[in-house]
Amino acid sequence: MPDPALDPEVLTKRFFEELDRFTKSSDTFAKLAASRLDIQIGQTPKTVIWTLNKAKLYHFTPVLPPEKRHPVPLLLVFALINRPDIFDLRPGNSFVKYLLHQGYDVYMVDWGRPGLEDAHYQMDDYVLDYLPRIVRAMQRHIGRREFSMLGWCIGAMLTTLYAAMRPNDGIRNLILLTAPLDFADKEAGPFNRWLTTEYYNVDELISQYGNMPGYMIDYGSKMLKPVENFISTYFKLWDNLDNPAVVESYLAMNKWVTDLVDFPGAAFRQWVVEFYRENRLMEGTLRLRGELVDLRNLRCNFLNVIADKDHIVPTCQSTTVMDKVGTKDKLLLHMRGGHIGMMVGSGANKRVWPQIDAWLAKRSQ
Template structure:
């Protein structure tokens, strides 16, 4: 074993003891509330809920933005807290913001398929937003798998969408630098289905953590000194932890279909995907598309997102890289300014 220079004191233990002190007194206790921006429930259908956020006192833009998040994890990551809220940044710029929350599927939802999600639930949400705003087209902002759904939607319902933003969205699932894709080639997704007919959220979380097991399971918790110095940093850390542990189960049918069609057969990129016998051809998208990817994304490598350029008319297409990883790209304070500026310039 090589020589090693031990430290005189146990820094971590001291830091942790200090941290515990903070939790003991009520005044010091961090606030764990998430997704707190004021909003109204405007549509509900089974587990799905569609929210409209309250407008700020700024001049309002005409076209609303509907945010579509993935089925994995919860959409309140887009409104984690006041500082790290994509929703708030858009509201501050005068955009009417709507958020689609897919909810927590249970065993009665195990037969929900991708067509139900895209041509059913998402379609009805888009119609709701259109009607409420007395408008024929809306802007769609899809994140990760929500971006995939938004792409499919825009290809199938061209008259509904004015502009499309895809954020950390996979398109080519077979790029070389995609470990998740490599693994899923060898996984029979039906084996993941549990007795409820769904795939447990914890299982999905575990699979994602397996992409970088030592970093995501251990290293993220190694240094905690900064958490004692800054209450906001502590609150952010704890909110992220809360979000990471909040994993809805995946409706079995849709999850298996997604793994087969997208991860294993790469049908979207190959132009072979169809939903309810309708071909989903990305080249059919006729609205302007802004594709934002994260440089350090280990779940959706940049090359996977950038493949969208091969499908969209170059005159309608723009792409930009964001610093950070899959989630940091839209939650980090460092990237938020650039992200907001890109979104506002492009949507305007």
């Protein structure tokens, strides 16, 4: 019996399928090489309701009528590095849009792009000046005092400090995503080893640059997984140039990743010395403007979400805070994924987002 794989009709069909795939791939590659392909991120409609220096507070346009919305608004806080558009990456993969359809009034902080004139800013300024003003602006805008706050990465650290230092400002719920808080284990993750070595002269670095350049942070992050970041990603893209969904996903993430933001110099030095090296927050010795940060004062409902494959914030940096906070309503949620992929990966809208919503919805009435 003749081999079906050698049938002339089958071979002809496969030839033209491969020819069509090659044509599409070549066209996409040519457009990528010529920088003719672009994609917009952060497209969900929003309004600026407050500004201070480079920082802005956005309110996203609700999609549900008032009677179907949760009465407690949600404030999103991202890190001082990278842009907050990761919360609203693209249509079909937007945590913001998901929250809006679940009935939340969503606000988001944009820290802006610091210049040399902002090199003196410390964590103290963001926690004790910016966040309290942002919260008051949100409270005035929505006409309610109670609110929820969600922080991601360094944004999770900032919101933790705020919730511990200003527990009576109306915060009802705090959600942390991949929060870098405990640096006791100096062997946990490359960043811990790099930043705590005696050869890493953070004072000289800030003296030379003013702010920590975003491209240095980006390069350091990519060197944590050099093969994946510099080789595998492009092989995967090459193999899927005929797949618009894969190309669109790559373009969106690449646009966000390469939109670099500098880390204010004084805050970066504080981050390296007082957190990574001296672990003051978990040791109970951290002071902001002379005020001791006591995690026992964090009394709001508390959800701590960690990623099992996080190579930037190892899980040990996020878990021990559970024993330090003063709240009784607290939950540690282990999720599959990496530092960013946990929230924007292909399965985030089915695995992570619904669990965050289920926890928050019960506490937003």
